[in-house]
Amino acid sequence: MRRVILITALLMITSLSTIPLVSSNPQTDGSTNTISASETWASDGPMDGDVIISNGATLTINGDITMADKSSILVEEGGTLDLNGKLIGENLNAALRVADESFISADFGSLSGQGQLIINFDQYVISEQFCNLTINGQTTDVSGQSKAEIDVTYNGSPINVTFEIFSFILPEISTIQSRDVNGQIQTILAQDINQTGSSIAWRGVPSFDVTVEGTMTSDGGEFQGANITCSGECTLQNSTLIGSAPINVENGTSLTAETSSIIGSRTDEDIVLHDSAVINYDTDTMTGTGGTTDAWIRLLSQRIIQTNLMDAGATVHYEGIGWNGDVGDNILDENGRVDIGGTEARRIVEWLDGNGVHGMEDSEVLITLNGGVTTWSEGYDVLIDPAPTTPYHQVSIKLPFVSIDSVVPEDTSGTANKGLGVMVTVSNTGEAPVKTNIRCYEGDDLADTTTLLVSLEVDETKKLPTTWWANASGSKALTCKALIPVGFNSLSDTLTSSSGATSSEISFKEAEDSEDAPLILYGALLVFILIGTALFTRRSAASVANIEQDTEEKEYDDEILDDLDEEVTEEQDSIDGESDESED
Template sequence: GFDIHAHGDMTVTSSTLSGASIHCEALCQFDSSELVGSAPVDAATTASVSVIDSLITGSRTDEDIVLHDEATIVYTNSQGTGGTTDAWIRLLSERTLTTNIPSGSLDIYDMGWGAADWNDLTDENGNIVLVDQGATNEHKRIVAWMDGDGVEHQEDASITLSISSSWGVFSSTIDAPTTSAGSIEVALPFIDVTAVAPETDVAVANKSVSGMITVENTGAADATSISIWCYEGDDIADTTQMVVSLAAGESKDVPFTWYAYNAGDAALTCKPLLPNALENIADLVVEADGATSPMVAWEYAEEVEEAPLLIWLVAVLGFVALALYAASLRNKEEKEYATYADSDEDGDDAEDEEAEDSEETDEASTSSIYDLQTEGEAED
């Protein structure tokens, strides 16, 4: 055999080539010709192959013509080796993918001539070589072919890229690129706290202040269960829990209550809590700086300092009231005793008067008897 390496255009018309090894860099045209034992014809990505009214037999591999990457072909009214040998195939040099998701999950379905399925992960930059140039994975790099019966085929492959987080699962599915390099992007939310507004700029320490924060999602995907954390300087502030869900393009006001325990000026900075799964794409999904409120002056209330005096005052008043009540009870008992004593004295006086009256009656009676006796005696 011999090699034909055509760096320019080559035309074979009404001729027979036997035992040749043909490499095309530009136009290779076979018109009303026969290739015997001269296949496969190897066409570089820059080549254009035209087979018209021709016959190709005796390929040394499973295909008569190999089109690399973006090489083109016109195959008209011609016959190949046939059987299990394809008339032509399009073979990609490799299959690479760039994405916007580092460490993203990939699900590949029905890829290549053998309709292969597998799972993979993007690298730390969001890129991946799905299929390299290895000889054993050639079937995964064949994206189109004409079989031995002259029927043309195209792979029906798909790729799904996804990332899961507490904000939801974000994913995108595309038809697998039929070029050596492709790309896929997942639509993501972008969460930003745009305002923190306490209802007052003067507050009482050891109490609370209410207010509103404004949160918006300017991204292209919905996000759920977004936790908002607030800080006083570098320290986590004591606020009520704030969780919000936002559709793409939505903005919401979320109420909060802020507690402070020391006097002084303080500002509240609130920002979305970024899920760990999204840390590698933080700049794509969140405004990390959040928003800061106007300064609030926290002051101790005066009642707090007077509280001990109030406690002592209440205790004294209680003691006085108790003493008065006890004195009242004692006076009542003494009054009842005096009344009872007076009643006994009145009874004794009455008995003495009755006794005197009785004595006087007896004396009167005695006097009368003696008087009668004296009168009798006088008469005698």
């Protein structure tokens, strides 16, 4: 039994001896150190250079490490960084971004007596706008000033300052100082100022880099002045980040943040989620920079919408895009695409603001293919509601496809310049209705046919009668095609067959005497008119002659009658005279 216990103890000792328990210190000479086995930094001290934690290795930091400028820690895939201590950048450059109605409390301990309160601005409001601050009921205009010096009386209590600001650019305070009657100065750095309604901003570049492609866990750790990029799995618990925001969480990776504080960001957000990055952010236990600085945002790398409209130049109208809810118009490029994320603000599609309120854009995009006034104007568009919140989105607009099924003449032969009946069969095999003109050709030349205009619903077929006038004799064929708007460019090939449909060969002959027939007709008509005119004239002349003869005869008879009347009268007078004489 004792032998078994002894053997077991020896095995345990042997197995424990194989675990590398290495305690070491970081390099200070600016070199590159690759950690390939587990290692612990337990003591406080400086670091200058680059550290690479390779696959399978773990670096545990329990001490407070002061990082030289431009130093870095890279956690490769499969590597692990455990931070329980601090990583402190040599140079921190913070500023307090002051908003309207914000409040700061400058605490200089037991300082008493007359003196001045000095507020140093890294960024200040231009004189055309205004920035007022009020202390103990006294208001001072500090617009256009990089430094404000105000007489105050110190009594061992904090000096409270309230800001009233009307400006597109918010002022930023680098330090607050006190000057007593002896000229002694105390300084409070921006990150140490007690404030409400303001936010910490970090000027310039970060002091050092931490890039995580593997795993990083900070439990009780602290970062000061770090540039953190998470391309693997990152966890913050009971941790503090001072001037180490934003944390960039790359596409396809994740960040868990709880029971931690983020104080100060170099941008307007503490955490940036790129594309489809995942975040587990406990709003109940997390404290962010606050104020105008968002807790986190989702930023898309691009906002490309790909359509099937190719280079047709369709219009794009969008509303409610991005953090500002932009409204605007655009057109598709030569590949049928549009990027609605032309600015960073338009690529921010989701956020948690400084007050812990979650927000998303309320947006839509309308893409329209514009045809003619009467043809190809059936509303070829698509409404994307809500707008895509992914870097790339593909959408298909329903379009018609006009098929010229057949061109069938009524006969196998015809006569030049004489109409020949033709039946054109047209179908719409696409996904949208269409109204289009049909053009017919003799070879490459436009044929002389009646106009063809057709409206087709989806899967509808129509027969269109037309008349073809061949302009010369010979063997000819008629080809009919749908007329597509010129502005549709290469999209036309997806809307109809460019070859259309062609009839069988028709033999046209010259019309025999066909050109003299009108002359003969006109000549016959002229002869008929002349003959008619002659007959009418002759009859008219004869009628006039008869009337004149009747008139002459009547006049002659009247003269005879008049003569007879005169003779009778004379004879009667003679008789009457003789009677009178006999009576006497």
